[in-house]
Amino acid sequence: MKAPVAVALDAPDLDTAARWAGLVAPHVSTVKVGLELYLRYGPEAVHRVREAGPARVFLDLKLHDIPATVAGAARAVAGLRPDLLTVHAAGGPAMIQAALEAAPETLITAVTVLTSLGKADLDAVGLSGPPSAAVRRLATLAVGAGARALVCSPQEAAAVRAEVGPEITLVTPGVRPAGTATQDQARVATPERALAAGADLLVIGRPITGAADPGAAAAGVAAALGAVSAGG
Numbered sequence: 073m074k075a076p077v078a079v080a081l082d083a084p085d086l087d088t089a090a091r092w093a094g095l096v097a098p099h100v101s102t103v104k105v106g107l108e109l110y111l112r113y114g115p116e117a118v119h120r121v122r123e124a125g126p127a128r129v130f131l132d133l134k135l136h137d138i139p140a141t142v143a144g145a146a147r148a149v150a151g152l153r154p155d156l157l158t159v160h161a162a163g164g165p166a167m168i169q170a171a172l173e174a175a176p177e178t179l180i181t182a183v184t185v186l187t188s189l190g191k192a193d194l195d196a197v198g199l200s201g202p203p204s205a206a207v208r209r210l211a212t213l214a215v216g217a218g219a220r221a222l223v224c225s226p227q228e229a230a231a232v233r234a235e236v237g238p239e240i241t242l243v244t245p246g247v248r249p250a251g252t253a254t255q256d257q258a259r260v261a262t263p264e265r266a267l268a269a270g271a272d273l274l275v276i277g278r279p280i281t282g283a284a285d286p287g288a289a290a291a292g293v294a295a296a297l298g299a300v301s302a303g304g
């Protein structure tokens with residue numbers, strides 16, 4: 073069984089992203105195409121990483137606009153058949169519903185509060201209180217609108233799980249293997265802790281793709297999580 077990990081393919085060029093996808097696909101369930109790759113290469117980015125190895129494709133575009141625009145955007149990428157597609161929960165219930173209707177075959181995944189934001193950042197944008205309160209509020213809103221998957225940090229995963237129940241898929245970026253740099257992430261935990269807190273899919277980018285051997289790094293994370301991967 074592959075590890076429940078989405079490797080963020082945040083590469084400056086498509087050859088690099090496809091190479092990483094090929095290296096990690098034997099070990100992880102999912103590869104993630106984000107804004108950097110999609111804005112530069114468009115649908116070709118999805119096609120290339122899908123060709124590179126057997127893994128689910130997570131299209132992390134974090135759509136956030138008026139409902140009609142998000143519906144159009146979700147429809148525009150639905151034909152690529154991404155397994156997951158992100159929207160911002162803060163776009164509100166009508167926007168989330170618009171995405172759900174526009175891409176019914178895709179797991180629309182609502183981002184609560186970006187994992188790069190700490191308490192001081194939230195205070196600065198007028199969301200005072202602990203990050204977990206804003207995360208839980210947005211999680212409840214998104215699930216109420218029909219979302220079946222959420223993004224939160226591993227630090228809130230247990231609280232969100234308690235709030236939304238066992239059926240909702242929890243996706244957690246902000247995952248850092250012990251001893252690795254947090255970089256621009258603020259609310260982090262190790263892969264083991266994220267899984268124990270109830271996360272279903274751990275998003276890990278630079279700790280894997282920045283390693284000398286991304287395939288070995290992915291295999292190491294998979295082993296730490298108890299997954300047996302095809303590549304050994």
Ligand SMILES: O=c1ccn([C@@H]2O[C@H](COP(=O)(O)O)[C@@H](O)[C@H]2O)c(=O)[nH]1
Pocket residue numbers: 080082106132183185186187188223245246247255257275276277278279
């Ligand atoms: O709240 C969020 C939502 C999405 N992301 C994305 O996850 C990866 C994380 O990469 P690392 O290199 O492991 O930090 C990246 O693609 C983000 O766009 C997130 O970090 N936080």
